[in-house]
Amino acid sequence: MDGNRRYAKKNSFECTVGHYKGFDKLSECLKWCLDLGIPEVTVYAFSIENFKRSKKEVDALTELAREKFQRLLDEIDQINEWGVRLNVAGRLCLFPHDLQVLISKVMLATKHNNKLQLNIAYAYTGRDEISRAASHIVDGLKRKEISPDDVNEHLMSQALDLGEPDLLVRTSGEVRLSDFMLWQISNTVLYFTDVLWPEFSIWNLLAAIIHFQRHSPPIIEEKENSPVIEKFLRKLEDTKWQQLEKIVAC
Secondary structure (H helix, E strand, O other): OOOHHHHHHHOOOOHHHHHHHHHHHHHHHHHHHHHHOOOEEEEEEEEHHHHHOOHHHHHHHHHHHHHHHHHHHHOHHHHHHHOEEEEEEOOHHHOOHHHHHHHHHHHHHOOOOOOEEEEEEEEEOHHHHHHHHHHHHHHHHHOOOOOHHHOOHHHHHHHOOOOOOOEEEEOOOOOOOOOOOOOHHHHOEEEEOOOOHHHOOHHHHHHHHHHHHHHOOOOOOOOOOOHHHHHHHHHHHHHHHHHHHHHHHO
């Protein structure tokens, strides 16, 4: 979702207005994805590196997140009716506790929805995600939940917060990956466009999908996990939900 600040500058708006326009565009884009039957969407909302921006901008982005997650919570019945499941990936501990609570409540309230999963990469970088997944695997080895023979690329992929995308779209003319899903995109079709995110239209989305259809790689059959790996991954998932419940209870 690149180009919010440039959109604001282009239209002589405050920087914060650009970010609000960007969120509105995300809501619109999700409706398009629902209509098109796309089952999973991942957006890069806030990098850990964004904390290096000015305090004023970081505070404004935090307040925007607080406002929008509260709105999601207020409209949870509608979200559940649409079947949207929200998953926030990243280091939530870097944000104020009240924002952590809002995010946790929305994730828990949409846990069982299955029509579209919206992944929001928030306080996230690909390298940090890989580091945390490696730590989970090391912990599993120490507790003898898995053995060294179980450790391979397939296990690493499943221990990450985010799955492998079919298509990655980057707006605003940027052609870098900016530390996003570095492990997962080895087989992903990349699509770059000069359009600023707040100006992204349904036609831009369809152009990206056509690009994917022209360049999509062969489908790779997924490997089956052993019972040991399945048990380990279930524990990771259960631990995540327990941590969210703990945040809400505090």
